[in-house]
Amino acid sequence: MKPALSVIFFTVSSGAGLGLAVWLLAMQLAGRVDASHRQFWLAFAVAALLVTAGLLSSTLHLANPRNAWRAFARFRSSWLSREGVLAVALYPIAALHAWLSVQQPDAARICGLLLIVLSLATVVCTAMIYACLKTVPRWRTWHTPVSYLLYALAAGGLIWNTISAFEGASLSTSGLVLWLAGVAALVKLLYFAKFSQRVHATLNQALAVPETAPAGRMQGKVRLLDAGHSRGTFLTDEFGFVLARSRARTLRLAMFVLTLPVPLVLLMLGSAGQGGALPIAAAALCFLAGVLLERWLFFAQAEHVVRLYHGQQRV
Amino acid sequence: MKLGLVIDLDVCVGCHACATACKEWNGESLMAGGAPDYDPQGAEPSGVWFNRVRHYEVGDYPANKTLNVPMSCMHCEDADCVTVCPTGASYKRAEDGIVLIDPEKCMGCNYCAWACPYGARELDRNEGVMRKCTLCVDRIYDQALPIAERQPACVLACPSHARHFGDFDDPASKVSTLSRERDGQPLFEKLGYRPVNRYLPPREPAQVPAPTDLAPRGSLQSKLAAMVNRLIQL
Numbered sequence: 001m002k003p004a005l006s007v008i009f010f011t012v013s014s015g016a017g018l019g020l021a022v023w024l025l026a027m028q029l030a031g032r033v034d035a036s037h038r039q040f041w042l043a044f045a046v047a048a049l050l051v052t053a054g055l056l057s058s059t060l061h062l063a064n065p066r067n068a069w070r071a072f073a074r075f076r077s078s079w080l081s082r083e084g085v086l087a088v089a090l091y092p093i094a095a096l097h098a099w100l101s102v103q104q105p106d107a108a109r110i111c112g113l114l115l116i117v118l119s120l121a122t123v124v125c126t127a128m129i130y131a132c133l134k135t136v137p138r139w140r141t142w143h144t145p146v147s148y149l150l151y152a153l154a155a156g157g158l159i160w161n162t163i164s165a166f167e168g169a170s171l172s173t174s175g176l177v178l179w180l181a182g183v184a185a186l187v188k189l190l191y192f193a194k195f196s197q198r199v200h201a202t203l204n205q206a207l208a209v210p211e212t213a214p215a216g217r218m219q220g221k222v223r224l225l226d227a228g229h230s231r232g233t234f235l236t237d238e239f240g241f242v243l244a245r246s247r248a249r250t251l252r253l254a255m256f257v258l259t260l261p262v263p264l265v266l267l268m269l270g271s272a273g274q275g276g277a278l279p280i281a282a283a284a285l286c287f288l289a290g291v292l293l294e295r296w297l298f299f300a301q302a303e304h305v306v307r308l309y310h311g312q313q314r315v
Numbered sequence: 316m317k318l319g320l321v322i323d324l325d326v327c328v329g330c331h332a333c334a335t336a337c338k339e340w341n342g343e344s345l346m347a348g349g350a351p352d353y354d355p356q357g358a359e360p361s362g363v364w365f366n367r368v369r370h371y372e373v374g375d376y377p378a379n380k381t382l383n384v385p386m387s388c389m390h391c392e393d394a395d396c397v398t399v400c401p402t403g404a405s406y407k408r409a410e411d412g413i414v415l416i417d418p419e420k421c422m423g424c425n426y427c428a429w430a431c432p433y434g435a436r437e438l439d440r441n442e443g444v445m446r447k448c449t450l451c452v453d454r455i456y457d458q459a460l461p462i463a464e465r466q467p468a469c470v471l472a473c474p475s476h477a478r479h480f481g482d483f484d485d486p487a488s489k490v491s492t493l494s495r496e497r498d499g500q501p502l503f504e505k506l507g508y509r510p511v512n513r514y515l516p517p518r519e520p521a522q523v524p525a526p527t528d529l530a531p532r533g534s535l536q537s538k539l540a541a542m543v544n545r546l547i548q549l
């Protein structure tokens with residue numbers, strides 16, 4: 001699939017914003033932070049900013065954004081619509097939560113719990129936009145929603161850590177964040193192992209020609225002779241992206257390094273009290289860069305089955 | 316009704332007449348909204364086609380055969396392109412099963428094209444909306460046309476009569492009969508979209524012996540033939 005930057009930024013930015021919201025709300029429920037702390041409002045604003053930037057970025061992908069408001073119509077069948085409905089529903093509830101946190105801290109607990117559930121559900125909906133497609137075997141797997149959740153929560157946790165560090169609060173969440181990053185890396189390794197070979201569909205299946213059949217029926221291996229067009233088409237533009245294997249290896253390695261060892265070392269430096277909040281912020285930025293790379297690979301390496309009709313033997 | 320096409324791969328010669336007839340009709344059609352060309356006479360010609368013909372080779376020489384495969388919307392019974400559409404622009408008509416796009420509602424997110432395994436949907440860059448085969452819905456019900464012409468443009472244009480249009484819900488229709496008698500195949504059945512269009516498999520190619528197989532290996536005749544071949548290549 002074509003790795004469209006607007007969509008990649010959307011999934012990473014709104015994922016990190018929602019992850020940060022979950023950390024903020026969980027800390028509030030645990031009584032570690034409340035509306036009297038500047039940290040609360042900073043995290044609230046950053047989360048809102050990240051989610052909003054992501055949603056705006058997603059509309060850049062539309063060829064006809066004038067009709068974007070119609071995207072809420074089919075929430076009963078479309079994950080894209082569900083994602084839109086939930087993401088937009090978050091705003092009034094978040095505003096209510098902010099008001100309750102100041103006025104009625106007890107009622108804010110219920111609202112906070114609801115927001116946590118909604119935030120997580122929104123991340124799952126974002127992942128399901130991709131995971132529901134039968135046409136892209138590398139997306140239609142449990143790894144997709146699990147990865148989206150883990151990376152969103154880990155990124156949100158690192159941003160929460162950064163805000164805490166700048167406010168001089170304790171970094172009690174670092175351990176859990178690193179665990180999340182570790183599990184995310186493990187899930188990614190399992191994913192790469194599962195899809196190291198193309199075994200999900202063949203050109204023969206796509207054209208309903210059996211490779212072997214009883215005598216009298218057309219049979220044998222199918223090869224493309226001519227795709228019928230001399231230059232690019234919508235289909236080759238959208239689905240024809242090929243990532244060289246050596247480049248994919250380098251990018252995967254960079255992705256793992258940026259999302260696990262580098263943040264680990266930086267967080268250790270930070271907790272040792274060196275450099276103030278800077279190593280903590282650097283850990284968050286490195287991790288976000290790693291997630292952007294992870295998401296870019298998620299698109300660039302996804303193979304749509306229409307590539308079979310354009311001559312690829314397997315996806 | 317379950318309207319759809321039967322495409323006879325045994326007689327399709329791969330001439331692209333169906334594809335160009337489709338362009339001719341739908342390029343002007345109000346219903347399909349047009350199938351634009353981009354830079355058609357230039358260095359990088361491209362454009363929207365509702366029907367594309369690709370050419371394949373099946374089997375190995377000498378038991379090989381060219382397979383010409385025209386592909387357009389299969390008007391699937393479980394059409395994921397409709398399910399995933401967030402705006403409601405994509406819909407499947409209850410009365411005849413035709414899958415259509417309402418360009419007034421489409422926001423051009425490409426999601427339906429992602430959900431289609433057949434590459435049947437293409438974005439109109441000029442208008443920013445998705446386009447696809449309408450099964451010539453603006454021909455097949457047009458009372459002003461003679462009955463024989465109330466068929467999709469691709470079917471009328473096909474010079475080898477490889478394309479047939481009709482109702483698969485009617486067991487006596489030409490498409491049902493052809494599909495039943497000739498073992499009509501749905502493409503990519505494994506994905507479970509239940510495509511309506513059927514492809515009649517070509518007959519098995521005749522087993523023409525390769526010239527080098529005419530004489531048994533090791534015989535005097537084959538040794539002589541090999542020697543002559545070597546001499547020719549000198």
